[in-house]
Every structure is written in C-alpha cells, then in structure tokens.
Amino acid sequence: MMAIQFCFCYSQGYVIPLVEVLSTVQNATGFISSFIHSGIDNIPKRPEEKLFFAAILGFGCNIGIRKFSFMSKGIRTSSLETTALQYFSPDTVVPANDKVLALSNALPLTEQFTLPVELAL
Numbered sequence: 001m002m003a004i005q006f007c008f009c010y011s012q013g014y015v016i017p018l019v020e021v022l023s024t025v026q027n028a029t030g031f032i033s034s035f036i037h038s039g040i041d042n043i044p045k046r047p048e049e050k051l052f053f054a055a056i057l058g059f060g061c062n063i064g065i066r067k068f069s070f071m072s073k074g075i076r077t078s079s080l081e082t083t084a085l086q087y088f089s090p091d092t093v094v095p096a097n098d099k100v101l102a103l104s105n106a107l108p109l110t111e112q113f114t115l116p117v118e119l120a121l
Contacts, residue, residue: 022053029103034096035087051075051083058084 026032032052037043054075058068065084069077104110 018057019050019053022056023049025100025103029099031096031099034099035092038086038089047079047083047087051080052087054080055084055088059088 026049032049035052037046054068054072055065057063058065058080061068063071065081066077069075069080072080
C-alpha cells in the first residue's frame with residue numbers, strides 16, 4: 001500500500017482565527033452594513049461588529065445562536081439572539097454575500113479557478 005504524503009505550504013503552528021478572517025473581509029468590503037434592522041418604528045443603536053460575526057459563525061457552523069453565545073466570551077445571549085433575529089433575513093444576507101463575492105471575484109487568483117462558460121453548464 002502506498003502512503004500519501006501531504007505538502008503543507010503553511011506553518012502548522014499558525015492558525016488564523018475565523019473572527020480575524022471576517023474582520024479582514026469586513027474591512028475590505030463593508031458587508032456588515034448590508035445587515036439592516038427589520039424594525040419599522042423604533043430602530044435601536046446598531047450592535048457591535050462582534051455580534052454580527054458571532055451570528056454569522058453560529059449560523060454558518062450550524063451551532064445555533066444560543067449555543068454559540070454560551071461558547072463565546074463577552075457576548076450576552078439576549079444581545080446575540082436579538083441581533084440574529086432583527087438583522088439577519090434573506091433580504092439582508094443576500095446583499096452582504098454579494099459584497100463578499102464581488103471582492104472574491106475581483107482577486108487575480110480567482111481567474112485560475114473559474115471554468116469557461118461552456119464547461120460550467
């Protein structure tokens with residue numbers, strides 16, 4: 001049986017936290033601004049960025065908002081649940097996603113992984 005050897009191009013000792021990735025993408029795209037409060041009459045003060053990041057991770061990792069709040073330091077369950085409920089909907093997630101995709105598609109390396117139209121069908 002032949003052993004498969006994997007080449008790791010990056011140091012195994014260095015890990016980039018997901019929050020750092022989200023923060024970097026936010027700084028480049030401003031995608032968090034797409035999350036708009038769903039209230040009509042009373043729109044409260046906008047939550048901190050960390051609450052949006054926590055909601056994205058809670059939903060995206062399929063952990064759930066409540067459980068993610070228990071796992072997070074410095075995040076109140078009620079604040080995270082309110083942020084997720086009032087700011088996350090298809091009407092806000094799609095524009096936020098479009099901002100991130102626009103940045104991704106503008107990166108030079110993206111061309112190397114894009115299939116020609118005739119092969120994509």
